[in-house]
Amino acid sequence: MPVLRFPNSQSDLDRLVRQMTLVAEKFPNASDSFSLDDIRDVLASQSQISSSGASGALAVSRSTREDRSRDPLYNQVKMMSEIYRMFGWMRSTTGNRLDFRMTHLGLTIALDSSSMGIECRNGLIRESILGVVFPNETTTNVGVFNQRPFSWLLRLSRKLDGFITRDEIIVGLLGTIDDLVPGEIESVTTRLESARKRGNTAALVEQLANTNKIQVNTLQNYTRLPIGILSSELTGWASPSTRNFEGFKSPVRGFELTAYGKAVTDDLENSFDLRLAGVRSLSDDERALLADFAFYSMLENAGVPNEVIKDDIERLRFGGHRILTALGFTTGQKLLFSPELQETDLILAKLGEE
Numbered sequence: 001m002p003v004l005r006f007p008n009s010q011s012d013l014d015r016l017v018r019q020m021t022l023v024a025e026k027f028p029n030a031s032d033s034f035s036l037d038d039i040r041d042v043l044a045s046q047s048q049i050s051s052s053g054a055s056g057a058l059a060v061s062r063s064t065r066e067d068r069s070r071d072p073l074y075n076q077v078k079m080m081s082e083i084y085r086m087f088g089w090m091r092s093t094t095g096n097r098l099d100f101r102m103t104h105l106g107l108t109i110a111l112d113s114s115s116m117g118i119e120c121r122n123g124l125i126r127e128s129i130l131g132v133v134f135p136n137e138t139t140t141n142v143g144v145f146n147q148r149p150f151s152w153l154l155r156l157s158r159k160l161d162g163f164i165t166r167d168e169i170i171v172g173l174l175g176t177i178d179d180l181v182p183g184e185i186e187s188v189t190t191r192l193e194s195a196r197k198r199g200n201t202a203a204l205v206e207q208l209a210n211t212n213k214i215q216v217n218t219l220q221n222y223t224r225l226p227i228g229i230l231s232s233e234l235t236g237w238a239s240p241s242t243r244n245f246e247g248f249k250s251p252v253r254g255f256e257l258t259a260y261g262k263a264v265t266d267d268l269e270n271s272f273d274l275r276l277a278g279v280r281s282l283s284d285d286e287r288a289l290l291a292d293f294a295f296y297s298m299l300e301n302a303g304v305p306n307e308v309i310k311d312d313i314e315r316l317r318f319g320g321h322r323i324l325t326a327l328g329f330t331t332g333q334k335l336l337f338s339p340e341l342q343e344t345d346l347i348l349a350k351l352g353e354e
Contacts (some may be wrong), residue, residue: 002143003174003212004134008221010080011228016111017125019080020089024102024110029140033099040077049073053304083225085138087128087339092138104295112162116304119123122234123302129229130268131298131338135276138341145178146275150335152179153226153267154237157257158265163243165254167201170193170219170228175208180275201246230255237261272294272329274337279327286323288350291339293320301334 010016010250027034040049040060047055051063051072063073084090089106093099102110113121131136133148134141141147156172157164164172172188179185179197195201209216230238236263257265274294279287293316299309324335340348 001220002177003208003214003219004141004144004147004149004177004223005174006080006149007082009076009083010206011224013229016080016083016243017234019043020084020106021110022046022048024107027102028111029106030102030104030107033093034170035099036074036077036081039071039081039100043077046072046282049076058096069166070199075183082139085109085134086136086341087130088138088338090094090138090341105298105338105340107148108299113190116308118259120303120305122236124299126155126235126264127298127302128338129235131341133275133336133338133342136341137276137344147176147272148179148227149173149226151273152176152185153230154265155185155268156188157230157238157255158262159185160299162257162262163241163254164230164238165201165252166202166220166223166227167205168195169223171195171201171204171208173226174219174222176339186328195247196203196245197247199245199249214247227255235261237264267334268336270332271322271334271336274324274327274335274342276342279318279343282323285348287343287347288339289316289319289346290323291343292316292351293323294337294339297335298338 023039024043043049044056044060049055050057051059053259054062056343061072065071065074081090084106085100087090087106089103089109090100091103093101109121109124109128113124129150130148132150133266134144134146143239153164153169153173156168160168160172161184172192176184176188176213176352191204192201195204205216205219208214229235231240236258238255238257238261240253242253243256244251279290282290294314295314296309296316297320300313321329321331329335
């Protein structure tokens with residue numbers, strides 16, 4: 001069976017945001033297009049990436065290969081672009097997956113949030129991450145049927161008594177390719193709880209690796225980004241800790257949900273998780289209205305000041321709620337839908353026509 005794979009160019013969320021901000025400052029309009037080489041040049045000029053012991057223009061010179069697949073900086077930036085697209089901060093331009101543009105969400109985080117305060121910016125980052133879902137319109141994860149990974153990671157951690165290890169992330173997150181299967185999270189939780197008692201979580205990792213013909217080290221590398229996000233000060237969801245379990249002779253290292261992380265997870269359990277399949281029955285106009293409303297709902301949930309979004313959110317709320325109610329939404333639920341990740345270019349283009 002397939003596994004969920006994350007780019008592992010780096011796991012420092014704060015650095016990823018700072019680097020994305022540098023790109024946004026160079027290309028500050030949603031209509032500006034840029035290439036992987038443009039991203040590389042921006043980051044190299046600010047000594048944010050290096051190659052062969054060099055930074056800046058010398059790093060670019062040392063890295064560049066005629067065969068781009070062997071170019072270290074090119075590959076590093078390509079993996080970063082996958083992360084940014086997965087977060088909904090960048091999109092490929094229509095017809096060219098290797099040309100990009102900043103999304104309105106990415107520009108709001110990088111540029112507009114500077115006047116709103118650090119907590120508002122961090123709220124936007126958290127909303128972006130909770131909005132990550134597969135499948136989507138901007139990235140692929142081969143073999144994964146349905147997965148909202150960071151919401152799942154928090155919920156699974158909560159069910160495991162607020163604590164999760166790297167091996168449990170491999171088995172419980174990377175090994176789950178359809179989170180919409182009824183009872184799936186309870187099944188995964190039971191399996192991992194049993195492994196804790198037996199002390200054989202590592203054996204489950206080996207089994208997953210062998211089934212997929214993947215090295216255990218590769219699976220461990222896939223956890224770098226989820227762990228970096230889970231334990232980042234920007235999210236505030238968890239912190240490194242240890243626990244004693246019946247099946248283990250010594251304390252086990254892992255990540256303990258904070259009080260805030262538990263509160264976020266409790267909200268997620270009452271959320272309305274809207275996937276691509278859920279909007280396909282709507283007309284294009286309904287989808288465009290819903291995308292517009294969902295964007296401003298993300299800003300509202302992130303704590304963007306009311307005076308900034310009040311007119312837009314009130315203009316869209318009635319129509320947005322009407323569409324969502326028909327889909328099963330209940331007033332008071334948190335909406336999980338990241339339009340610049342999940343919607344098509346056609347639908348997003350309609351927003352600019354109004």
